[in-house]
Amino acid sequence: MLIHIDPQSADPIYEQIVFQVKGAVARGDMCAGDRLPSVRELAREISVNPNTVVRSYQSLENDGVIVRRQGAGCFITDTTNALSDDERDKQLHALMERAVTEAFHLGFTKEAIKRAMNQGLKQVRFERKGSKK
Amino acid sequence: MLIHIDPQSADPIYEQIVFQVKGAVARGDMCAGDRLPSVRELAREISVNPNTVVRSYQSLENDGVIVRRQGAGCFITDTTNALSDDERDKQLHALMERAVTEAFHLGFTKEAIKRAMNQGLKQVRFERKGSKK
Amino acid sequence: MLIHIDPQSADPIYEQIVFQVKGAVARGDMCAGDRLPSVRELAREISVNPNTVVRSYQSLENDGVIVRRQGAGCFITDTTNALSDDERDKQLHALMERAVTEAFHLGFTKEAIKRAMNQGLKQVRFERKGSKK
């Protein structure tokens, strides 16, 4: 695993882990069925408290990104999100509204924002989680 | 002002206020020079403690969105962001990466995300804060 | 930490704390990565309300001097200032104009002011925050 924690960041460590796993999956660096490192393993690797890793894995399971199987470990899922269409649309809308609003207040033009968004989209493997291999 | 607070939300109240003000400015509903409701007034209106509103206004001032003038009130600024280009680019990139990653994990396709982004962009007045009339 | 508060001062308590921390960093008494006393600890030590210390630490974080990490504590950063060059120049100019003007009205000569400035400069470790050991 290639998880990097920035101790300078104000973001809580558990959120940094969550986002890096989500990012790895989105980029296709991890695929459905792949096993995450065990809690203790990852905790040692990135020098954080095991409880913090547990917290991250709980959050990832909550978001439907992984499943935890007793005794076997944690695995990336291929399930599409369990939320209702309405709820998903609402969340997508909120995500984009927030991103655009913040970008506007950073002083960017419409074109610059579009460019950055396209660049972001390019880094994601949309052929879906299970397709690798 | 038409600020709505969801006391159930996981987002802290003060951030909800911050985002709603930023959104109003981005949409052009508020322009440079416009006065925000007074701390006490807004606090009463949305039934929160005045200190919570103060916290929001502090945050907005830090982000260069408003100025707070003792005895006078709080006003939308027309200043462009004071951060360095490097820092702004870094933040824009992080914003977009995060938004795209989250949208991917909600199960949306590239096209759906683009569509939502364009819809978000349409609601922003990019002619900048002072341009209303 | 050796922070001293003058409750008689016209400067607000939280600003006194901010300046003393900034001074300690500038003198090299504190370096990048060093941990500040906890909010409660410092509050007890200097006999002020914890919220007042929180206010100081918020301000220091805004100025990029420290990061606050939930559950972990507050740490001196090694980041260089994120403001644009224009903004930094503007602020430097304003600082110096103000200092010189006030010194003039205290009745000092050009030479005396220069001397005091050089003395001030001598106390700062310009080899930057992280360089201690």
Add this chain to the structure above:
Amino acid sequence: MLIHIDPQSADPIYEQIVFQVKGAVARGDMCAGDRLPSVRELAREISVNPNTVVRSYQSLENDGVIVRRQGAGCFITDTTNALSDDERDKQLHALMERAVTEAFHLGFTKEAIKRAMNQGLKQVRFERKGSKK
């Protein structure tokens, strides 16, 4: 008079007035014996509440920059500051320490700070207040 108020500034108006008068005197634009505009005159000119101007003039009188003579108006003084040498030295030291510390945290080098200081010094007429004419 050439006093300019910046309504975008977070600095209180009365302080802006005080500093602009002090600056004008330091630059030699106003000399000992010169008369300030009357309270009402200045208030009208810069569109502020007369009480605010009164506050500024009080502060300037307090600092020994002007004298207010009943019925005649306010005049620039030529008196050197009334404080004790010890007190003046202490204030000078504090001024410079503060300026240098803030400049350091803006990320400037020793040389850049010296340069800015010299530039600031150049704009001041050290031949003292009464010498013009």
Add this chain to the structure above:
DNA sequence: GTGGTCTAGACCACA
């Protein structure tokens, strides 16, 4: 243990 948020209510400074 750490920091983060929120409430309640006081008193001061500015316009």
Add this chain to the structure above:
DNA sequence: GTGGTCTAGACCACG
């Protein structure tokens, strides 16, 4: 009237 500071004390989130 406005915002600015400070206290007291509660409860939550993170490591």
